[in-house]
Amino acid sequence: MSTETLSTAEGMTKAPLIHKGKVRELYDLGDRLLIVVTDRISAFDYVLDPPVPDKGKVLNGLSSFWFEQTGELLPNHVIHTDVNKLGDLVADSDKPKLEGRIMVSKKAKRIDIECVVRGYITGGGWKQYQKSGEVNGIKLPEGLRKNSKLEQPIFTPAGKNDVGHDEDIPFEEMARRVGRELAEKLQELSLKLYSFGRDFCAKKGIILADCKFEFGLIDNEIILIDELFTPDSSRFWADENYKLDVEIDSMDKQPVRAYLENSDWDKISPPPRLPDEVVAATSARYRDIYRRLTNS
Numbered sequence: 001m002s003t004e005t006l007s008t009a010e011g012m013t014k015a016p017l018i019h020k021g022k023v024r025e026l027y028d029l030g031d032r033l034l035i036v037v038t039d040r041i042s043a044f045d046y047v048l049d050p051p052v053p054d055k056g057k058v059l060n061g062l063s064s065f066w067f068e069q070t071g072e073l074l075p076n077h078v079i080h081t082d083v084n085k086l087g088d089l090v091a092d093s094d095k096p097k098l099e100g101r102i103m104v105s106k107k108a109k110r111i112d113i114e115c116v117v118r119g120y121i122t123g124g125g126w127k128q129y130q131k132s133g134e135v136n137g138i139k140l141p142e143g144l145r146k147n148s149k150l151e152q153p154i155f156t157p158a159g160k161n162d163v164g165h166d167e168d169i170p171f172e173e174m175a176r177r178v179g180r181e182l183a184e185k186l187q188e189l190s191l192k193l194y195s196f197g198r199d200f201c202a203k204k205g206i207i208l209a210d211c212k213f214e215f216g217l218i219d220n221e222i223i224l225i226d227e228l229f230t231p232d233s234s235r236f237w238a239d240e241n242y243k244l245d246v247e248i249d250s251m252d253k254q255p256v257r258a259y260l261e262n263s264d265w266d267k268i269s270p271p272p273r274l275p276d277e278v279v280a281a282t283s284a285r286y287r288d289i290y291r292r293l294t295n296s
C-alpha cells in the first residue's frame with residue numbers, strides 16, 4: 001500500500017455527490033452508487049486533520065473481502081471495485097488516486113435500521129446493562145462484567161436517524177417500524193452473519209465483540225449494503241488483549257482517541273492537528289487488522 005492519502009474525491013467525477021459522511025462519499029450513478037472511502041478520520045464526532053494513509057483502502061478492502069466471503073449467505077450490493085471500469089466518469093489521471101478506495105454498488109431502498117449483534121457486553125450495551133440489567137429490552141443474567149462473553153449473541157437494533165444519534169430500540173419497536181416478517185428475517189440474517197464473522201475472526205486470533213449491518217431492498221429482495229466487518233462497523237479485539245472490566249483496545253483509532261483524551265482539547269472548539277507519529281501509528285494499525293484478517 002502507498003502513503004498517498006485521499007481526503008476527498010470531490011471534483012474527480014462528473015457524477016453528483018449525494019451524501020458526504022465523515023469518511024465516505026456517495027456519488028449517484030442512476031441505479032447504482034459510487035462509494036468512495038476516503039482517508040478521513042473522525043473521533044468524538046469531529047473529522048480530524050490530517051487524513052490517515054491507507055485507511056480508506058483498508059476499510060474498502062475489508063468490506064470487499066467480507067462481501068465476497070459472505071456471498072453464499074445472502075446477496076450484497078457490490079457490483080465491482082475496479083477504477084478502470086469507471087470509464088469517463090473519472091479522468092484517467094485521477095484513477096490511480098481512487099484505486100482500492102471505490103465500490104460501485106446497486107442502489108437499494110435502505111431499511112432504516114442498524115442491525116447490531118453483540119456477542120460480548122461492552123460499549124453502549126454495557127451502559128444499558130448497568131442501568132437496567134437489560135440491553136434493548138433483552139433481560140440478561142445478573143453479575144455480568146464489562147466485556148463478559150454472552151451465552152448467546154443478542155440482536156440489538158437501532159433506528160437510523162439522519163440527524164443526531166441512532167437510537168437503541170427493542171425488537172418489538174423494530175417490528176412495528178418495518179413489519180414483523182421483515183424484522184424477523186433481518187434478525188435471523190444478522191445473527192447468521194455474526195456467527196460467520198465471529199468464527200472466521202477466531203481463526204485469525206481476533207474476537208468479534210459486536211458489529212453492525214445495514215440492509216436494503218431491491219425488488220423486495222433483501223440485500224446487504226453499506227460496509228461489512230470493518231473497524232468502523234465492528235469491534236475487533238485481539239485475543240491477547242482480552243480482559244474483563246477494562247477498556248479493550250479495539251484495533252482501530254485507539255492512538256487518536258488516546259492522544260485527544262490526553263490533550264487539553266475541550267471537545268467543543270476545533271480539534272488539534274494530529275501529530276505525525278499518531279497518524280503513523282493509526283495507519284499501521286489499520287494495515288495490521290487488514291493483514292491479520294485477510295493474510296495479505
Ligand SMILES: Nc1ncnc2c1ncn2[C@@H]1O[C@H](COP(=O)(O)OP(=O)(O)O)[C@@H](O)[C@H]1O
Pocket residue numbers: 019020021022023024025026033077105106107108109110214216225226227
Ligand atoms: N447500496 C446502497 N443503497 C442505498 N444506500 C446505501 C447503500 N450502501 C450504503 N448506503 C447508505 O449510504 C450512506 C453511507 O454513509 P456513511 O459514510 O456511512 O455515513 P453515515 O453513516 O454517517 O451516514 C449510509 O446512509 C448508508 O445507509
Ligand SMILES: [Mg+2]
Pocket residue numbers: 021
Ligand atoms: Mg455509516
